[in-house]
Amino acid sequence: MTDFDFDLFVIGGGSGGVRAARFAAQRGARVALAESGRMGGTCVNVGCIPKKLYSYGAHYAEAFEEARGYGWQLPGAPRLDWDALKARRAQEISRLNGIYESLMTGAGVRRLQGHGRLLDAHTVDVTAPDGGRSRHRARHILLATGGTPVRPELPGHELIVTSDDMFDLPRFPRHLVVVGGGYIGCEMASIFHGLGAQVTLLYRGEQILRGFDDEVRDFTAAELRKAGIDLRVRTEVTRIEAAPDGTRRLTLNDGGVLQADVVLYAVGRRPNVAGLGLEAVGVRMTASGAIAVDEHFATAVPGLYALGDVRGGLELTPVALAEAMALVDHLFGPLPGQARRTMDYEHIPTAVFTHPPIGTVGLTEAQARARVGTIRVYRSDFRPLKHTLSGRDERCLVKLIVDDASDRVLGLHMVGADAGEIVQGFAVALKCGATKAQFDATLGIHPTSAEEFVTLRDVTRT
Ligand code: NDP
Numbered sequence: 360m361t362d363f364d365f366d367l368f369v370i371g372g373g374s375g376g377v378r379a380a381r382f383a384a385q386r387g388a389r390v391a392l393a394e395s396g397r398m399g400g401t402c403v404n405v406g407c408i409p410k411k412l413y414s415y416g417a418h419y420a421e422a423f424e425e426a427r428g429y430g431w432q433l434p435g436a437p438r439l440d441w442d443a444l445k446a447r448r449a450q451e452i453s454r455l456n457g458i459y460e461s462l463m464t465g466a467g468v469r470r471l472q473g474h475g476r477l478l479d480a481h482t483v484d485v486t487a488p489d490g491g492r493s494r495h496r497a498r499h500i501l502l503a504t505g506g507t508p509v510r511p512e513l514p515g516h517e518l519i520v521t522s523d524d525m526f527d528l529p530r531f532p533r534h535l536v537v538v539g540g541g542y543i544g545c546e547m548a549s550i551f552h553g554l555g556a557q558v559t560l561l562y563r564g565e566q567i568l569r570g571f572d573d574e575v576r577d578f579t580a581a582e583l584r585k586a587g588i589d590l591r592v593r594t595e596v597t598r599i600e601a602a603p604d605g606t607r608r609l610t611l612n613d614g615g616v617l618q619a620d621v622v623l624y625a626v627g628r629r630p631n632v633a634g635l636g637l638e639a640v641g642v643r644m645t646a647s648g649a650i651a652v653d654e655h656f657a658t659a660v661p662g663l664y665a666l667g668d669v670r671g672g673l674e675l676t677p678v679a680l681a682e683a684m685a686l687v688d689h690l691f692g693p694l695p696g697q698a699r700r701t702m703d704y705e706h707i708p709t710a711v712f713t714h715p716p717i718g719t720v721g722l723t724e725a726q727a728r729a730r731v732g733t734i735r736v737y738r739s740d741f742r743p744l745k746h747t748l749s750g751r752d753e754r755c756l757v758k759l760i761v762d763d764a765s766d767r768v769l770g771l772h773m774v775g776a777d778a779g780e781i782v783q784g785f786a787v788a789l790k791c792g793a794t795k796a797q798f799d800a801t802l803g804i805h806p807t808s809a810e811e812f813v814t815l816r817d818v819t820r821t
Contacts, residue, residue, distance in 0.1 A: 365389045367690070368483050368497035370475035370635070373400020375667030375679030376503030377459055382687040384466040386694065391495060392468050393475035393485045397452075398459035400505050401668070402676045404452060409526045410546060412448050414712045417553025421714065425749035439555050441531035448526060471495075477636035480660045484636075499662055499690055502635065502650060503679070506628035506668035511538070515599030518607050519624045522547065532556050532620035536609060538596055540567030542711055543625035545583070549714040552588050559589040559617060566592060568711065572723035572772045574738070578756045579774050582715055585752065596622075630669045647671055654702070656686045664690075673707060708786035710779030715753055718782030721770035721789050724760055733763035735795070737815035743775060743808050757811045759795065766794040771812065781809045 367383045369376045372394030380392040397404055416439075423437050463470055473487040483500060485493045508521035520528070522543050533556060537548045540562030552558040560567070560583065567583075567590070568576045583590050595612040599622060602608050609617040630649040637644070643651045643659035649671025656664045666686055667679035685702040693699045708720035727734045738758040746753055755775030762769050771785050788797070803810030 363481070363496050363498045365391045365469070365495060365497040367391075367499045367501060368475075368495055369393070369501045369503055370483065371400065371503035371505060371631075371667075371669070372396075372398045372459070372463075373503060373505045373667065373679070374402050374676045375505075375683045376400070376501065377463060378680045378683035379501055379503065379666070379687055380468045381462060381466045382684055383691055384468045386687065386691040388691050390466075390468045391471055391497070392463060393471040393473055393483065395472070395474040395488070397456045398463070399452075399456055403455050403459065405523045405526060407676055408455065409448050409452060410550070411712060412451065413444070413526070413550050413554065414546070414714075416444055417550045417714065420553045420555065421751070425745070425751055428748045428750040439531070441528075441554075444554075445527060474634065476634060477640050477663075480640050480662045499664060501656075501686070502658075502663070502665040502669055503667050503683070504631040504635065504669045506674060507631050508624070509627045509629050511596075511624050511626060513596060513598060515601075515607075518599045518601055519622045521623070522625055525551075525623060528621060530620070534559070534606075534619045535621050535623060536561065536607075536617055536619040537623045537625060539625035539627070540564065540569070540592075541625060541627065544623075545579070545711060545713045547623055547625060548588050548590075549583065549586070549712070552586060553714055557589075558587075559591065559619070561594045561596065561611075562590070562592045563595050564592065568717075570723075571711075571717065571719060572758065572770070573725060574758060575717055575719065575723075575756065575772050575774055578740070578754075579711075579713060579715075579717060582753060582774065583713065586714060628668065628674060630671055632669065645671055655689045656682060673704070675707070675709060678704075678707065706786060706790045708782050710782065712779070715755070715775050716778045718773045718778030718780075719771070720782055720786040721768070722760055723770060723772075724758075727760045727762070727769045731762050731764070731769070734769070735761040735763050735818045737761065737795075737817065738819050739811050739815060741811070744806050745776070755808050755811075757808070757815070759798070759812065759815055761795045766796055768793050768795055768798060773808075773812075775808050777808075781812075784809075785812060 366388035367390045369380045369392040380390050384390045471485050473485040475483045475485050478484050481496055483495050535551050535556045536559045537544045538561050548558045548560040566576045567580055596609050598610045600608045607619045607622050640660050645651045650665040652665050652670050656666045666682040668674045682702055685700045688699045711717040740756050743755050758772040760770035798813050801813045803813050
C-alpha cells in the first residue's frame with residue numbers, strides 16, 4: 360500500500376505506546392506517535408515513578424526512628440521540606456520525560472505533539488497545542504491512551520483531589536483523608552503518613568485490598584493501623600463541604616464528621632477514550648467502557664488496535680509493556696533469531712507499596728481452594744531481625760499455597776520490607792513450575808527475611 364504515511368500510528372505516549380512505537384521502528388516500520396502531554400504517561404508522570412520516590416522519602420521517617428535503637432544520636436526531630444521534595448521529584452521526572460523523547464526519536468519514530476483523533480480506520484487527525492491540525496494515514500493504528508482516575512458524584516465532589524494531584528499539592532496536608540481501599544488508596548495513605556500527615560483511610564467494604572489473599576489483607580490492615588493510620592472499614596462519605604478556614608468537612612454514613620486539609624479519592628481508574636472518535640469508526644466497547652480487543656489486541660475495526668489500561672485489563676506497566684511487544688511481533692514479526700512473543704497473563708507478580716509493602720504472585724488461598732482439590736498452606740509470621748534492635752513492632756508475613764497432588768507452588772505472598780524485590784525473584788520459580796520440594800531443596804541466605812520462603816515446614820491447613 361503506497362498511500363499510507365506510516366505503517367504504525369500510535370496515539371498515546373505512555374508505557375505501552377512508547378514501547379510499541381520503539382519496537383516497531385526497530386523492525387524497520389515507519390512509525391509516528393502522538394501525545395498531547397508529557398512523555399511517559401501515568402507511570403512516569405503521576406504514577407509508579409513519583410509514587411515510589413515519595414515512598415522512599417517516607418521510609419526515611421521510619422529509618423530516623425529506628426536509628427536510635429542502633430545507638431545513633433540524632434540532633435533533633437527531622438523535618439520534611441515538602442517544597443524541596445516536590446522540586447527534586449519534578450527534576451527527575453523531567454529527566455525521564457527527556458529520556459523517553461530521545462529513545463523514540465533515536466529509534467526513528469516521528470513524534471507529534473498533540474491530541475490524536477480517528478477520522479476513519481486508517482486516518483488520524485492531530486490537533487497541536489497551538490490549534491494547528493495535521494492528518495496522517497497509517498496501515499495500523501494503535502490506541503494506547505491509558506486511563507484516568509474516577510471522580511465521585513457526591514455533593515461536594517469538586518472539593519476532592521485524585522492521585523494526579525497528590526504529587527504537587529501546594530501545601531503539605533496536616534490531615535489527609537483517603538477514600539478507597541485499593542492499590543492507590545493504601546499506598547498513598549502509607550506514603551503521606553510516613554511523610555508526616557495524620558491519615559484517615561476510609562473503605563466501603565469489610566476489608567481493604569479486595570482481590571488479594573485474605574490473610575494478606577488482614578495482616579496489612581493490622582500493620583497500617585499499628586503504624587498509626589486511622590483505617591475505617593464499612594465507611595462511606597455522604598457529603599463534603601468547604602469550611603471557612605479552607606479545610607474540608609466530610610459527613611460519613613455512620614453520622615460521623617471528619618475535618619481534613621485534603622480529601623483524596625482513589626476509587627479506581629477508567630479508560631481514556633473521550634475525544635478519540637471511536638463512535639465514528641464503530642469500535643466495540645466492553646461493559647466497563649474499555650475498548651474490546653481479541654487476543655492480538657485487535658479491535659472490532661480492522662487495522663485498529665488497543666492495549667494497556669485503555670483496554671481495561673490489568674492496569675500495570677509491565678503488562679502494557681509485554682502487550683506492546685506481543686503486538687509488534689504479531690504485526691511486524693520478531694527480530695531475527697528471536698521467538699515470536701505472545702501475551703501470557705499467568706503468574707503476573709505485583710507489589711503494593713504500602714509500609715510494609717506487599718509482594719504477591721500466583722493464586723490466593725481462596726482461589727486455589729476453588730480451582731484445585733486439596734491444597735497445603737504454609738505460613739510464617741515473625742518479627743524481622745532488624746526490629747529486634749530498632750524498637751519497632753512491625754512484623755512480616757510469608758505464605759505459600761501448594762497443590763497437594765502435584766506439589767507445585769501455586770501462590771506466594773509476602774507482607775514485609777522489600778516484598779516487591781523478593782517476590783520478583785520467586786516469580787521466576789513459579790513461572791518455571793517450581794514445587795515445594797524444590798523450595799525445600801534450596802538453601803536460604805542467612806539471615807534474611809526471604810529465607811523463610813525456603814524453610815517453611817509446618818502445614819497450617821490442608
Ligand atoms: P483499585 O481498583 O485498586 O481500588 C479501588 C478502591 O476504591 C477499592 O477499594 C474499591 O472498593 C473502592 N471504590 C470503588 N468505587 C468506590 C466508590 N464509589 N466509593 C467508595 N469506594 C469505592 O483502584 P485504584 O484507584 O487504587 O488503582 C487503579 C489501578 O491502578 C489498580 O487496580 C492497579 O491495577 C493500578 N495500580 C498499581 C499499582 C502498583 O502496581 N503498585 C499502584 C497503583 C495503582 P471495592 O473493593 O469495594 O470495589
